[in-house]
Amino acid sequence: MISERAFAKSFASFWQELVPLLTPRFVGLFNEAYRKELLDETGGLLKAVPITPGTRADIVAEFAFWGARLLRDSGRVPTSLLDDPGMIQEASRRAFEVVQHYEGAKPDSMESLQPSELNQALALAKNYASLYRAFQPTSPVEFGPRFQGCGFLNTAEGDLGIGGTLVEVKTTTRKVAGKDLRQLITYLALDAGAGRQRWSHVGIFNPRRGTFHCAEVDSLLLRISGGKPRVDVLGELVEFVQATELVNDRTF
Structure with missing residues (x-):
C-alpha cells in the first residue's frame, strides 16, 4: 500500500499514458491561465509571505x-x-x-x-x-475530506473542500507542479472508485505565494487526456491501482 503523494510522484509511464498532455508546457499554461486572484481584507491583491531567515x-x-x-x-x-x-x-x-x-x-x-x-x-x-x-459565503468549508482506499492506494485525506471544489494546499515558494495536479486526479479517482462524485472543480492554494489556481474537472481531464471524458480517465486509474501485482516489487 502506498500514499496518494507517492503515487502522484511515481509510475511515470502510467501517467504519461493516462494524461499525455499534462506536459511542462501545459503546467506553465496552468500557472498563468488558471489563476484566480485573491483579495486581502482591504480589497487589495493578496501578497506573498516571504520566508524569514532561520524559519523552519x-x-x-x-x-x-x-x-x-x-x-x-x-x-x-x-x-x-x-x-x-x-x-x-x-x-x-x-x-x-x-x-x-x-x-x-x-x-x-x-x-x-x-x-x-x-x-x-x-x-x-x-x-x-x-x-x-473567493467562494460564495454560503459555500460549506470542510477540512480533511476523506477518501476510501482502492487497490494499492491507502485511505487518504485531502486538505480542503469548499462547496464543489477540492482544494490542495501547497505552502511553498514554487509554482504549481504536475505532481500537484496528479495528486488531485488521484483523489478524484478514489472518490469515483467509492461510487462518489463530490467535486466539480479542483484547486491549488498556496498561502506562501498568495495564489489560487482553479479548474473545472471535466474540461481539465478532457484537455490533458487528449479527449477522454472524466469517467474514462478516472476509471482507468482505478483499474490500474487495483492491479496490485504491479507494485509487489516496489519500495516506497
Missing part, C-alpha cells in the same frame, strides 16, 4: 494549516490564532506530527515555534480567509 518553513506551514483548520472548526477569525495558548499548543502538536511523518524530522528539530515563526504562521493563516472569500 515546513513546520510553520503545517502550523498555519492546522491553525486555520482549528479556527474554522471553532468559528473564530484567523487574526485570533495567537490569542489562545491551547490552540497554539494543539496546532504545534499536529504540525510536528505531520512533519515527522512525511519528512522524517528529528526530535531536536521539534522545538517550540519561535515568536518570529508564530508571526509568520499567523500571516499564512490569515491568507486562508482570502481563499474563503
Whole structure:
C-alpha cells in the first residue's frame, strides 16, 4: 500500500499514458491561465509571505494549516490564532506530527515555534480567509475530506473542500507542479472508485505565494487526456491501482 503523494510522484509511464498532455508546457499554461486572484481584507491583491531567515518553513506551514483548520472548526477569525495558548499548543502538536511523518524530522528539530515563526504562521493563516472569500459565503468549508482506499492506494485525506471544489494546499515558494495536479486526479479517482462524485472543480492554494489556481474537472481531464471524458480517465486509474501485482516489487 502506498500514499496518494507517492503515487502522484511515481509510475511515470502510467501517467504519461493516462494524461499525455499534462506536459511542462501545459503546467506553465496552468500557472498563468488558471489563476484566480485573491483579495486581502482591504480589497487589495493578496501578497506573498516571504520566508524569514532561520524559519523552519515546513513546520510553520503545517502550523498555519492546522491553525486555520482549528479556527474554522471553532468559528473564530484567523487574526485570533495567537490569542489562545491551547490552540497554539494543539496546532504545534499536529504540525510536528505531520512533519515527522512525511519528512522524517528529528526530535531536536521539534522545538517550540519561535515568536518570529508564530508571526509568520499567523500571516499564512490569515491568507486562508482570502481563499474563503473567493467562494460564495454560503459555500460549506470542510477540512480533511476523506477518501476510501482502492487497490494499492491507502485511505487518504485531502486538505480542503469548499462547496464543489477540492482544494490542495501547497505552502511553498514554487509554482504549481504536475505532481500537484496528479495528486488531485488521484483523489478524484478514489472518490469515483467509492461510487462518489463530490467535486466539480479542483484547486491549488498556496498561502506562501498568495495564489489560487482553479479548474473545472471535466474540461481539465478532457484537455490533458487528449479527449477522454472524466469517467474514462478516472476509471482507468482505478483499474490500474487495483492491479496490485504491479507494485509487489516496489519500495516506497
